[in-house]
Amino acid sequence: MNFWRTLVGKLWITIICLVACVMMLMGLFLLPYIDTNFTNSVAVKRLFVIVCMIGFSLTTFFALFLFTKITQPMQKLIQATDSVRKGKYDTRLSLRTSDEIGELANTFNHMAEELENTIRSLKHEKEHLSSVLRSMNDAVITLDREGYVILTNPPGDQILNMWMDLPEAELEVGSDSAGHGQYIPQPLLPMFQRVLAQEGDQRMNVHVMKGVWSVHMAPLASDGEIRGAVAVLRDVTEEVRLEKMRRDFVANVSHEIRTPLSMMQGYSEALLDGMATSPEESAELVQVIHDESLRMGRLVRDLLDLARMEAGHIDMAIGPLDFRELAERMYRKFMVRAKENGVDLKLELANSKLVVQADEDRLEQVLTNLLDNAFRHTPEGGAVFIWAGTEQNDRGEELHITISDNGVGIPSDDLPFIFERFYKADKARVRGENGGTGLGLSIVKNIIDAHHGSIHAESEVGKGTTFHIVLPVEKVQLS
Secondary structure, three states: OOHHHOHHHHHHHHHHHHHHHHHHHHHHHHHHHHHHHOOOHHHHHHHHHHHHHHHHHHHHHHHHHHHHHHHHHHHHHHHHHHHHHOOOOOOOOOOOOOOHHHHHHHHHHHHHHHHHHHHHHHHHHHHHHHHHHHHOOOEEEEEEOOOEEEEEOHHHHHHHHHHOOOOOOOOOOOOOOOOOOOEOOHHHHHHHHHHHHHOOOEEEEEEEOOEEEEEEEEEEEEOOEEEEEEEEEEEOHHHHHHHHHHHHHHHHHHHHHHHHHHHHHHHHHHHHOOOOOOHHHHHHHHHHHHHHHHHHHHHHHHHHHHHHHHOOOOOOOOEEEEHHHHHHHHHHHHHHHHHHHOOEEEEEEOOOOOEEEEOHHHHHHHHHHHHHHHHHOOOOOOEEEEEEEEEEEOOEEEEEEEEEEOOOOOOHHHHHHOOOOOHHHOOOOOOOOOOOOOOHHHHHHHHHHHOOOEEEEEEEOOOEEEEEEEEEOOOOOOO
């Protein structure tokens, strides 16, 4: 840059001009006066005073001129810098000078523009990250090194609010001096401590309030230092429950099939070894093998039916059904068994017209399974009741069916599980020689659900069990 266009050069030029002006004034006006009045001391003093006043005036004038040229741009620069400090990143200077102040203004404008672009980019990145976090179904919780929550997404907020009510949770709100909000929930604290100690990712399932969450926690590092951790939580309660059901199902099926297979193998080996000494003994062994094969066939058939129902492949032939005719047919069907077992079977129909939109074969299967259970768990001298009637409510007309017995009953703790597969293995049930497959109630529940109805049970140990079925009378669009 040219020296004379710099601030120092302009100041130097100003001083030279000031000195030149003083010398010109002295040469033009004062020197002749000095030559004529040099011997007069008073005149010399007066001359000195006049020169001082003129010099002071010129100095003040040029000082004000320099102040205007230097301090005003600096004031604008200070104001612009303060505006940027307050967040007004679009502030710009309009100085048009060629000195250092002009260069400083240009540099400031460039800096402010770059800063504004950087802040805008950071804001866009933050909005993008926020959108990604909001769209995630998994919960995200970010923690600082002290364990305080610094960032969450909506599912993360829900988990924090839900775990805040835990009696063992240590959630502190606004208790730290740094002004953080919540402290890490107690179920995540051991995992967080391991992340800080081992400086590596941690994975585990956390069991809280009968729920299971899969947690993946990773450290947050900056400049080679662990500054916190981020945890991603997914509710896997249903997956864990289904996996348990799968394991239980495999175990139960293996148990149910192993028993008839073992009996069939044992009795067939007895026949092959010639252990039957008479035709009657041979016929008895063959009959046992036949009964066990039928039992295993029923198990396989029920398993296939249940699998099709749960997969949504159940075939339903919905049409008008006179439930009175079906109930009377079932009554006649089980009357013979009732007499053989010494059980009193009663039928009561509350309405003369009991027409419902249903699949007759499937509904007959429901009644057969429920009545079969009732007879198998009602001792001699007991009673089994069948009742049906229609009721009108805000959902429309509904058919109510009740099948009750005064048999052994079911403990209240086991009632929520009676519609699960292989429930008959429970201690509240006993297996007779003609025991079922343990899938009957599961099939019943699926059939009633397919009719958009409902079923529930009431029971008391030693007093019997009552099943209540509700079916809509009008046709419902089946899924």
